[in-house]
Amino acid sequence: MTITTVPNRVKILKDKFTKSLGLPFQELLPESEIQKIIDELQIKYRCRLFDPIVTLWAFLSQVLDVDKSCHNAVSRVTAYLANESVEVPSTDTSAYCQARTRLPEKLLKQLFGKVAQSLEEKVTTEYLWCGRNVRVIDGSTVSMPDTVENQKAYPQPTNQKPGCGFPLAKIGVIFSLATGAAVALCIDILNTHDIKLARNLYQFLHPLDILLGDRAFCAYADLVAIKKLDCDAVFRKHQSRTTTMRQGKIVGDCDKLVTWYKPKICPKGLSLDEWVALPPTIIVREIFYYIIIPGFRTQRVSLITTLLDTTTYSSLKLVELYGQRWKVELDLRHLKTTLGMDILRCKTPSMVRKEIYAYLLAYNLLRSLMWLAGTTYGVPPLRLSLQGTRHHLNNFIPQLLATSSTKVEQIYRTLLKVIVHKAIPERPGRSEPRVRKRRPKSYPLMKQPRHEFRRQMQTA
Known part of the structure; x- marks a missing residue:
């Protein structure tokens, strides 16, 4: 008769996960690093089958799989123990779901940041732009189950009737242009402006970083804040500012230095003290150019940047750099469509945030695998x-x-x-029409809560 204990099964599972998922990511996410963060956060846990490390690996395998159900994750754990001389655990998902609930959000958040930092440390000079790191910023939304808790924390769009929509969260993400990895994340409610998310993400910038973004982030206060961090910005000019070549000092073809003045009225996103502390003027560089590629809707683009050195940062280099801003759209598509983060599965706000961090952690680990494969065999990692x-x-x-x-x-x-x-x-200038060929099913849209539909069916 074989005597089994929970610690034996836990050790077996740790070995299995280390050999399967842990091996490819051993440099960025070894068990020792996970245990170190657990100790730093003073996480206390009892001797259970799903301890924090086993739960974390099961969580990662769950978001990496096409079938993201908890039942599939528990089935995987059961299969790992099937060939061992130990008692096979129950296939009920309750223990695993409770273990995920006990998993602290700070643990996933710190692991995500640690993996991103470790991957960035592997970047050599040849992958930098003009010797500097470029970060690309953008915002997006994610959907989640329609529960009372989720609706309260992340309300659905106001133009949808109660019971007919899904809660939506707004996320702001900063990606590395060199590795494609996500280096910072911010989560808020749907009607949060992108620039508010960005102001919560500036703390993750390092000196000499260049922040690349679209017109939503091009504001006077934000250019000042980025320069105070010893960083620079390259944004598309906001549509509310007029574009003219009559003002400013011309430094090249369609390239000039312009003086921007502090807003006369305090903007909505700033406190009065922050507005008062702004300098009266800043000098920015404005570059005009035209897009003549068929399929692109924008014909004329105006860039605003704090990179004033025209010798080191020529207008052509800056135009080419802004052309790479589109990569952030592809990175978000990888997260939401390829990995499936577009529609989350967790039913409470705290678990929703954990699920988002788990997705970004898994995404960064895949990026690390692509980086290692590309640098080992001489293929650009971003082309994989x-x-x-x-x-x-x-x-x-x-x-x-x-x-x-x-x-x-x-x-x-x-x-x-x-x-x-x-x-x-390489497919430069590629454009595809945003149309769908496959017709949707001819069911009407939901215009009232499901329980009202059931009541009508019963009385009909």
Whole structure:
């Protein structure tokens, strides 16, 4: 008769997860680093099957899988223990769901930041722009289950009737242009302006960083705040400001230095003290250029930047840099569409935030795998497919678990080699119409809560 204990099963699961998910990410997310943050946060937990480390790995495997149900995650854990001389746990999801609830949000937040920082430290000079790190900022929304708690924390759009919509959260994310990794995150309610999210993200910038963004972030106070951090900004000019070449000092073709003046009235997003503290003027650089690529709706673009050195940062380089701003849209699409973060599954606000951090942590770990594969085999990491990387990782996990310890490294090297086979071709100026070919089902839209529909069906 075999005597089993929970610690034995926990050790087995840790070994399994380390060998499957942990091996590709061993440099950025080893078990020792997770345990270190657990100790720093003074997280207390009892001796359970789903301790914080096992729960975290199961959570990551859940968001990386196509089937993101808790039942599938628990089934995976059960399968890991099936061939061991231990008691197989129950397939009920209650223990795992409670373990995720106990998992502190700070743990996921710090792990996300740690992985992003570790990946950025691997960036060499050849991947920088003019010797500097470029960060790209943008905002988006995510949907979540329609529960009372979620509606209270992240209300649905006001133009939708109660019971007919879903709660939406607004997220602001800063990505690294060199690695494609997410380096900072902010979560707020739907009607939050992008610039408010950005002001909560400036704290994650490092000296000499360049922040790249669209016209929503181009405000006087924000340019001043970014310069105070010893950083620079490249934004598209906001549409409320008039564009003219008559004012300013011309320093090149369609390139001039302009003096901007402090707003006469305190903007809504600033306190009176913050507005008073603003300098009376700042000098910015304004660059005009035209887009003549068929399919692009914008014909004339005006850039505003605090990079005043025309020798080091030529207008052509800045125009090319702003052309790469579109990559942030692709990064958000990877998170929301490729990984499935567009529609979250958790039913409470705290779990929603944890789920978002889990997605970004998994996304950064995939980016780290792409970076390692690309730099190992001489392929630009950003040219690799994130979807292909996820497919290869999920398909190689059973092989990593089944093989002997002597062949694990060989299979791991094979994984890196096949990842670089999925390179995305260069497609400059590519444009696709935003249309759908497949027709939706001919069901009417929900215009009243579901319980009212049921009542009408019963009385009909």
